[in-house]
Amino acid sequence: MKNIKMKIARVEKDLSQEKLAEIIGASRQTVGMIESGNYNPTIKLCLAICRALGKTLNDIFEEE
Secondary structure, three states, X not given: OOOHHHHHHHHHXXXXXXXXXXXXXXXXXXXXXXXXXXXXXXXXXXXXHHHHHOOOHHHHHOOO
C-alpha cells in the first residue's frame, strides 16, 4: 500500500527523498520504496521518519 501520508509530510517539510534519507540514515531508494509501498520499514526506521517529519506513527503509518 502506497504511503501517501509520508510523501505529503515530506513535501510539506520541503525535503527531497534524498535529504530525508540522509537525515534518517537510509538510502534514497529506501525512502522511495517506503512511499511506493514496496518496503516495510522497521519500527526504528519508522520512528526516525516520524521524528524527521515532526509527525506521530499514527500520522504517517496508520492504515485507513
